Amino acid sequence: MSRPVFVSVRLEMTSSGTRRPLEVTWEDGRVFEITSSSYLGRRAARSAGSGECWLCRIEGQEVPLYFSSLTGRWWMDGKGDPEPPPRPQGYRRVKDRDYKPPER
Amino acid sequence: MHRTILHVDQNAFYASVEMLARPALRTVPCAVAGDPVNRHGIVLAKNQLAKKAGVQTGEAIWEAKQKCPGLILVPPDYPRYIHYSRLARELYRQYTDRVEPFGIDECWLDLTGCPKDDGFAVAEEIRERMKTEFGLTVSIGVSWNKIYAKLGSDLKKPDATTLITPANYRELVFPQPAKSLLYVGSSTNRKLRRMGVRTIGQLAGLEPSFLRSIFGVVGLSLHAFAAGLDQTPVARYGREVPIKSVGNSITARHDLYTESDIKAVTYMLTESVASRLRDAGMAARTVQIYMRDYQLYNFERQAPLPQPTQLCSEIAPAALRLIMDNFRPGQWIRSLGVRASRLIPESRLNQETYLPDEKQREAVWRLEDTIDTLRSRYGGLAVRRGISMVDRSLTEHDIKSENVIHPVGFFGP
Known part of the structure; x- marks a missing residue:
């Protein structure tokens, strides 16, 4: 299982209009340098969501880094379980007759 | 050829997008549903597990909950x-x-x-x-x-x-x-x-x-x-379709049964309709109303306008009259809609009206246009009518900016 880990990214915007991620800061504050990266286009993430994807080499391993233009956030696939599903809530039908209009 | x-x-588009963002939802029966407090409480989409339990798109939340008590409800995220x-x-x-x-x-x-x-x-x-x-x-x-x-x-x-x-x-x-x-x-x-x-x-x-x-x-x-003889072509992407009518409708927060509530909601809807008419550069010759009462019985009525118009102050009274003519005391209105149709371009509007009250109409047009500008700058609730204050829970909607055009018909709108 994996869960999404939102990271902050130091990014180089090149004169040709491409983006190149240089380093990421993990949620616990550790900073990892990206030695090389290649742009893959859009990909569905293993953890959650989908976005533009860079395959980055970090400490000798190839790991994907994702960016969503909808939320503007960057994330990676982290180890661990995803957040548990919410619990079902009770639902009481509200009848119109119960409604009292406000005092005027 | x-x-x-x-x-x-x-497939199950809304539910799939929600499950993509929160993969944990894949393991439980879940459904995207509207807000029951605003009385939009129906199932909009459901995942495979909910489908297996018999949950159907379009049914009320309480029905779905009866079939599937463990159903997880997710509010829709349209953006x-x-x-x-x-x-x-x-x-x-x-x-x-x-x-x-x-x-x-x-x-x-x-x-x-x-x-x-x-x-x-x-x-x-x-x-x-x-x-x-x-x-x-x-x-x-x-x-x-x-x-x-x-x-x-x-x-x-x-x-x-x-x-x-x-x-x-x-x-x-x-x-x-x-x-x-x-x-x-x-x-x-x-x-x-x-x-x-x-x-x-x-x-x-x-x-x-x-x-x-x-x-x-x-x-x-x-x-x-x-x-299999249908020859209808697939339209080119981004082709603009000519508008045939402009309408807005709303399911009110609570049933409407007093004239002032009905009036407030009618004016709120008509303001959006009139503003969208002006944006499109169109004037309407007919006004239509749509009503649905608390027993989900719905009907539509329409009436010609005395002259082609794009003014809220002319469409709203006509719409209100239609509603009040067809409103029986004791009836509770659940949803209400106002639509302007039989449109003509506003260039023809200026040629057609040689009426004595032209100066006054011009002034009203300028007033409504100014309010449009204010609203586009400061939000739809920046300037409001006094009647909208009778019950704010009914009228605190920015109808125009919340407006999403839904699929048009197969034969065009």
Whole structure:
């Protein structure tokens, strides 16, 4: 299982209009340098969501880094379980007759 | 000429997008549903587990909860759905320039004359790419006309491709119930059943002139749809469709039964309608109202306006009069809609009115235009009418900016 880990990214915007991620800061504050990266286009993430994807080499391993233009956030696939599903809530039908209009 | 047409349908679109963002929802029955407090409490989409429990799209939350007590409800996140819908259309446009959306999650693609025109191969490629690039599944129908393509995408779900060719359509399409055909709704289906027509094959076997005698011009279309003779082209992407009417409607926070409540909501809706008319450069000659009471009985009425107009202060009183004429005391109105139709361009408006009160109309027009400007700068609730204050829970909606145009009809709007 994996869960999404939102990271902050130091990014180089090149004169040709491409983006190149240089380093990421993990949620616990550790900073990892990206030695090389290649742009893959859009990909569905293993953890959650989908976005533009860079395959980055970090400490000798190839790991994907994702960016969503909808939320503007960057994330990676982290180890661990995803957040548990919410619990079902009770639902009481509200009848119109119960409604009292406000005092005027 | 033989065409290659695809119909791509994103499976359980809202629910799929929610499950993509929160994968934990895949393990539980879940449904995207409107807000019950605002009385939009119906199931908009559900996942496979909820479907297995019998939850249906369109049913009220309490019904769904009875069938499936563990159902997880997720509020809809429209910006996210629109984002994914737009990305999907961009993907389709890599194959052809003729991409015609039908609602937020469906599209027709015409591959005729495109570099890649093998319908089945392209369908499989799109299906695969949707999975790897977006993490969403689609079902695709491939055929030589739009109607069969749409039918094909409904035959196998989810994540499947159905090919309907002149060689196999008799086996695939003809045994399907007539109801699964586009534009056969419940009342047409009822009429067809009375004639003993249950399947598409039986419908295709009838004489077009006989269908015409019963359904009018629509009968001819029905026959063409059923027999696979439909020639309707797939529109080019981004083609502007001429507007035929402008309308807004709302399900009120609570039932309306006093004149002041009805008046407040009518004015709120009409302000949006009039403002959108001015944006489109159109003037209306007819006003229509739509009412639905608490027993879900609904009806529409319409009346001509004394003169073509794009002013709220002229449309609203006419709409209100229509409502009050048709409103029986003791009736509780659940939803209300106002629509302006029989539109003419505003350039003709200026030629047609040589009326004595022209100066005053001009002043009202300037006033409403100024309010439009204020609202576009500071938000729809920046300037409000006094009557909207009678019950703020009813009228605190920014109708115009919340307005989303829903799929237009198959024959155009």
